[in-house]
Amino acid sequence: MTLPLIGILRAITPEEAVAVGEAVLAAGITTLEVPLNSPEPLESIRRLAEALGEGALVGAGTVLTVDQVRDVHAAGGRLVVSPNCRPAVIEATRRLGMQSWPGIVTPSEAFDALDAGATGLKLFPAVQVGLEGMRAVRAVLPAGTRLYAVGGIGEDTFAAWRAAGVDGAGLGSALYQPGQSATRVGEQARALVAAWQAAGGEA
Numbered sequence: 001m002t003l004p005l006i007g008i009l010r011a012i013t014p015e016e017a018v019a020v021g022e023a024v025l026a027a028g029i030t031t032l033e034v035p036l037n038s039p040e041p042l043e044s045i046r047r048l049a050e051a052l053g054e055g056a057l058v059g060a061g062t063v064l065t066v067d068q069v070r071d072v073h074a075a076g077g078r079l080v081v082s083p084n085c086r087p088a089v090i091e092a093t094r095r096l097g098m099q100s101w102p103g104i105v106t107p108s109e110a111f112d113a114l115d116a117g118a119t120g121l122k123l124f125p126a127v128q129v130g131l132e133g134m135r136a137v138r139a140v141l142p143a144g145t146r147l148y149a150v151g152g153i154g155e156d157t158f159a160a161w162r163a164a165g166v167d168g169a170g171l172g173s174a175l176y177q178p179g180q181s182a183t184r185v186g187e188q189a190r191a192l193v194a195a196w197q198a199a200g201g202e203a
Contacts, residue, residue, distance in 0.1 A: 002030055004168025005196060006081065006101075006148065007189065008061060009044070010035045011178040017044040018051045020176065023186030025056050028193045033081050033170070035061035036068060042075040049076030059098065066092040073098060081170070083124055085109040090116035101148065105129055107140050120146030122170065127152025131164045138165040155192060158199035169196070 007029045012020060021032055032052075034044045041060060048058045059079025060072040069080055069092045080093040083103040093100040094117040102113045103124040110121055123129055123137070126149035138147060149161050150170030161169070171192055176185050 003028055005029050006031045006033050006170040007175050008033050008170055008172040009176050011038050012044055013039050014043040014047055017047050019182035020185050021048045021052055023182040024189045027186055027189035029189055031057045033061040037062050045077045046075045069093050085113045087116035090118050123149050125151030135164055155195035158195050162199045
């Protein structure tokens with residue numbers, strides 16, 4: 001079963017990408033995001049997509065423009081994650097057959113994203129919105145909408161967020177920090193997966 005966790009490899013380099021990606025995948029996290037403000041992000045995405053193949057969903061984060069969407073697709077990415085909600089970016093992503101996860105905070109942004117065809121919604125920054133704010137947004141979303149919390153969520157808070165209604169999470173600095181070895185990242189990934197599962201988040 002695919003875990004609803006996105007591994008965010010911010011600031012990773014192409015030379016590190018495959019070893020770190022393989023370690024994260026081995027721990028059970030099959031969705032990997034390389035933010036476009038990383039060094040040579042498109043090259044990292046290309047290497048990850050080639051090395052991990054169909055076993056992982058690889059793509060980019062911090063995607064802000066339609067041109068960037070096209071660049072990610074050309075590099076072999078199949079996932080576009082944004083910190084904001086731009087319908088044109090979402091529509092371009094879906095036209096190219098990729099998953100689209102735009103960032104939202106308000107109901108207006110959430111419905112604009114869904115109208116544009118978003119695969120799911122990224123509540124960002126989750127730590128700013130908080131559990132009560134998230135519940136209020138969740139209450140008005142259409143049934144079946146996937147809502148992932150990103151930003152300030154980790155092992156210690158999985159249970160609370162899961163109980164409040166999030167479907168998944170994006171994992172950044174808790175999973176990977178620049179310069180960490182693939183072995184270290186693998187250990188962190190396994191700990192995060194175990195904590196998610198212990199919080200009742202297997203699905």
